[in-house]
Amino acid sequence: MIAVTDFAPNAPTVLTLDTPTLGDRSYLAHDGQVALVIDPQRDIDRVLDLARQTGVAITHVFETHLHNDYLTGGLALAEVTGAAYHVNAEDQVAYDRDPVRDGEVIEVSPVMRVRVIATPGHTFTHLSYALETGTAEEVEVVGVFTGGSLLYGATGRPDLLGTEHTHELLHQQFDSVHRLAQQLPDDAAVLPTHGFGSFCSAGSTGDATSSTIGAEKNVNPALTEDEREWAEATLAGLDEYPAYYVHMTPGNAGGPDAADLSTPREVDAQEIAARIADREWVVDLRTRTAFAAGHVTGTLNFGLDGQFATYLGWLIPWGTPLTLLGDSPEQVAEAQRELTRIGLDRLEGAATGGPTDWTDGPLGSFPRAVFADLAQVRHHRHVAVLDVRQKNEYAAAHIAGSVNIPLHELLGRLGEVPEGEVWVHCASGYRASIAASVLAAHHNPVIAVDDGFDEQAAASGLPIA
Structure with missing residues (x-):
């Protein structure tokens, strides 16, 4: 702008x-x-x-x-x-x-x-x-x-x-x-x-x-x-x-040189599968709604509709090979531009289209919900709540009984994630989707809460500490 x-x-x-x-x-x-x-x-x-x-x-x-x-x-x-x-x-x-x-x-x-x-x-x-x-x-x-x-x-x-x-x-x-x-x-x-x-x-x-x-x-x-x-x-x-x-x-x-914005090499479903198997990062750029509905198992969701480069740059181990998946060449090009601004120049490749173009296997998915859904479920059974906001955010107000693992610490603290079904939330839904994709890639059953914490958590009847 x-x-x-x-x-x-x-x-x-x-x-x-x-x-x-x-x-x-x-x-x-x-x-x-x-x-x-x-x-x-x-x-x-x-x-x-x-x-x-x-x-x-x-x-x-x-x-x-x-x-x-x-x-x-x-x-x-x-x-x-x-x-x-x-x-x-x-x-x-x-x-x-x-x-x-x-x-x-x-x-x-x-x-x-x-x-x-x-x-x-x-x-x-x-x-x-x-x-x-x-x-x-x-x-x-x-x-x-x-x-x-x-x-x-x-x-x-x-x-x-x-x-x-x-x-x-x-x-x-x-x-x-x-x-x-x-x-x-x-x-x-x-x-x-x-x-x-x-x-x-x-x-x-x-x-x-x-x-x-x-x-x-x-x-x-x-x-x-x-x-x-x-x-x-x-x-x-x-x-x-x-x-x-x-x-x-x-x-x-x-003294950085100018950004290299040349088109990354195109990869197919077999190469994507091989990169995931090799524990490389394959990142899906689509919206959190689209990702939750269907994605290549093992991919991570960093949507371009949020602070994409900030959070990807924060979580990825520096130097890890990176492949991008996007709806269109324009979406991939936008993501590539953002990544060059923070020095993430090593793109191994990219693919465009949709998840059925990117894998020969079954798609992964997970449910999305709002805080009112969580409040209703908790009336009937115990579920774990994972809050991936920053520590200061959590200290200011949080759902009673929730576990706080800030998003940037999640990869190193997966062993602390509660067993069983986990409802994950942040302040608005963007970070929760990233966290949900990480948990899904590690085979944790997860529900992503896509809702505004400040506006909806207390209004839903959830106990706030």
Whole structure:
């Protein structure tokens, strides 16, 4: 999705490129002729197409930080366009870049320049970039690209570099957010990279899609609470983050190449069966409804209608051979694009069509239900309830007597899954379907609860602890 932010008639225009499945945004700002890009993801064809459609030349690319949740396309984009590639001078990287430091001003065009602001906290070398226009005597700040620093109603999390650095980064994050609030005008737009479902966010960003410095002063806990109160709440709200994050920062420091989106090799039913027998991952991209109704036994369901790359990247043992099954070539191509953003490039093959095209044997299936069904069943007999939400979610409210195994821990804790029929749920049904597919692949009898926990669990009469 592309959103447009227009400011004053002669000010730059900011175009937003959303990547909702990772909860991130990239930006292209232009003056009608030249453009700068902030935090581009690895599939740079999206940015190049946007620049082509807009009729502008990309001359500068900026990174706010060495990202933890995706591989950057910044270096590849700079190489393709000949743009200057601006990365913090303090970052230890394996490639040539145009180093920038706090306080520097980069003249992008006569009406568009960028001021560098050091905002450590998400990482030690994190930078924000104020987008300015006007004359040297009358500078107008139209917006600030805040990366993983100031988010909408929240901040970037401070614990991704290891627990030994968390408290220092937490203090720096608080100071950095206040620095932005003090240095920038209230009407400056806040333009973060994280905060739209990304696990890089500390705290909820709600449903906000835009904000300003002035608005954040009124609603952001980092700006409305004292540091101790804010720090305690922030630390208490931190939960697990995807396992693949550990590979992203070194990957970004090494300089990722552009995404390879060439069509994967087609595989047939016999090869799919062989890959499953060899304990490789064969992933069905269809909706959870379609998967539950009929699937190839031993396949796993990561539907493209949810945070596909986040959860697949979280669960899959890094380096495991991967085969994709989808309704259409377009569905496979979309999944492949998402996976390249987090460095999962090793696709062994793909197949399209339906489950009867992918196996010569009988199809697997499992029932779907809602919480009202579970409440009714529990009136008559005991059934095990498996809650695969995060620990913080479970602690806030859960079905009495349920067992909590967070989804990302399930493969390593299969021995703890109750015996017999298991009703598995999450907050909305997406994670429950992944978990149900894992259990079905391991021959556990399972029912997937496809329902909203907050809205329906208590309303169904189930006891909530």
